[in-house]
Amino acid sequence: MFIVRIFYAIAYFAVLLLEIGKATLDVAIRTVNGEVEPVVVEIETVLKRPISQTILANSITLTPGTLSIDLDSENQVLIVATINPRSKEEVIPFEPYIKGMLE
Numbered sequence: 001m002f003i004v005r006i007f008y009a010i011a012y013f014a015v016l017l018l019e020i021g022k023a024t025l026d027v028a029i030r031t032v033n034g035e036v037e038p039v040v041v042e043i044e045t046v047l048k049r050p051i052s053q054t055i056l057a058n059s060i061t062l063t064p065g066t067l068s069i070d071l072d073s074e075n076q077v078l079i080v081a082t083i084n085p086r087s088k089e090e091v092i093p094f095e096p097y098i099k100g101m102l103e
Contacts, residue, residue, distance in 0.1 A: 027065040036084065037085065048076065060092065
């Protein structure tokens with residue numbers, strides 16, 4: 001069980017770094033083109049533990065172009081600001097890795 005959690009932790013950090021790189025390029029292109037349409041969305045998460053939800057919120061904030069505004073732990077809802085409309089999977093692609101690592 002411990003080795004599985006370590007695998008998820010390594011995969012989480014790899015995916016996080018990849019997503020930060022992709023988002024940096026996307027934000028750079030959008031700021032040059034002027035294609036910015038900021039939105040605030042509510043995203044439901046499957047994570048139940050507050051520490052898992054906090055790591056997810058911090059990961060969103062670390063990714064350029066997204067910002068976690070609020071976290072409702074009881075209802076498992078994150079409020080996120082993005083520079084353009086995105087699907088839930090695009091905003092939180094690392095959620096399954098956090099779940100495997102901590103829940």
